[in-house]
Amino acid sequence: MTITTKDIAEIANVSQSTVSRCLNDSPMIPEKTKKRILKIAEEHGFQFNAHARSLSANKTYTIGVILPKSLFDFEGEMHFRSWQNELIESLEQMEFDVIVSFFQNRFTKQNNIKRLIAAKKVDGLIILEPTLDDETINVLEKTDVPFIFCKYIPHYYKTRDVDFVCVDQFKGGYIAADHLIKQGHKNIMCISANRAGGEFELRTEGFKAAFHDHNLQYNDSTLFYGDTTFESGYKIIKDNMKTLGDITAIFAQNDLMALGAISALKECGINVPKDIAVIGFDDIELCTFYKPYLTTVHQPTKEIAALTCKRLIEKLNSKEESLKQKLEISPTLVIRESCGISS
Structure with a gap:
């Protein structure tokens, strides 16, 4: 043994x-x-x-994981818990300790990225925060501590070489719309959100691209914006019941908004999926807590976490500066009852 x-x-x-x-x-x-x-x-x-x-001597054998501020909200906690767990598991399997922190201390407002680097507490950083200020960018640009972005790429680095691992959000929106269109749906409501990181914009672009590829006219009046919460998905449906007459399907760009929409539809006597089919995005645990089980776009967090950690350790072990890698991992559609097909 x-x-x-x-x-x-x-x-x-x-x-x-x-x-x-x-x-x-x-x-x-x-x-x-x-x-x-x-x-x-x-x-x-x-x-x-x-x-x-x-690994060279005098290392801490500790990796810092910087989580986004949105994790403080319920919907953020539901979404990011799996990302945090998968990253920690991958690092522990590689025999590294982990310091989990946020970009900024909630009480002192101290910059935690700057603090961890200055105090030499970590050998490397995995950053999931989508918004970085000029001070943080300056620190990262000057430090010898390797870092990699996971899930989000801050705006400053979108035009620069940087190590980054994420989900192909465009494809996620595309496969959701493609599936609904192939099921015969043409009038599809899309519920998006205005959030930092750009992922919702990419999902919407992918959604629209599927219409184009199927030679269908996309209608901007069917695009609504929530705030990623259950309540916002619920409210959008309640506030727009009069416009649902021709709608046969809904693509909500996160699962909580999808579940909120289903709740509102049920209250209004609309059957899911018989009257209106619903697809979410993320594949959180709650997808199979309530009937009908939610069809959703699954983000492969385990694979992304493993690739992120592997790449960071490669950077730690390398004595020479290597080419930066931007990796986009394809999501998959998990078909459940909310689209009329049991898993």
Whole structure:
């Protein structure tokens, strides 16, 4: 049986991160502890991790994950919980510790990216915050600490070489509309949102492109804007009941707005999917909590997290500046009951 650092940690009665630091000869660990851990590893035939050993000395073996401010809201928490969990899991599998923080301290207003870099608390940064101020950009441009953007790319970096991993949001909007059109729907309401990061604009562009490719006329009057909450999806339907006469399907660009729309439709005696089909976006846990189960565009957070972490570790291990990589991962459509087809 192959022994892992977790097994060694249990035998030695220390944390897994302590074992990792000992095996990588970290100066943070006393020599006595290092010798004891190394002896246990040798006795149990532990195979040293080549990638971890390749990291230079005097490292913290800690990665900072900078989460967006929108996570403070319920809808943000529902959406970003899976992103946070997948990133932490990927980093822990690579035997790194994780510091999870926000762009700005809510109480002191201190810039946490600047603080983590200045205090040398992290070896690298994964940034999910879509809006960065000039001070932060200046810090990132001057630092030797590798960083990578995940999910969002701040406006400043859209025209610059930078490491970035995200979902193809345009394709997400496209496959949602394409599926509905192929099901025979032509009059489709689209519920978008005005939020930082640009993802909703891209979903709308993809949605419109599908109409064009099917030689259908897109009607701007069927585009509405919510604020990503359940309540906004509900309110849009309630406030526009008179315009639903010809509508046979709805594409809500996040799941909470889709669920809110379904709730309003039910209250108004409109059957989903018999009268109106509904598609959401994100594939959050709540999609299968209520009937009808929600058809939605699934964002492959696990794959994106793994690629983000892999790329950051490559940057940590590289002694030379490598070409930046911008990776867009394709989403998939998860078909459930809200489009008339059970999964």
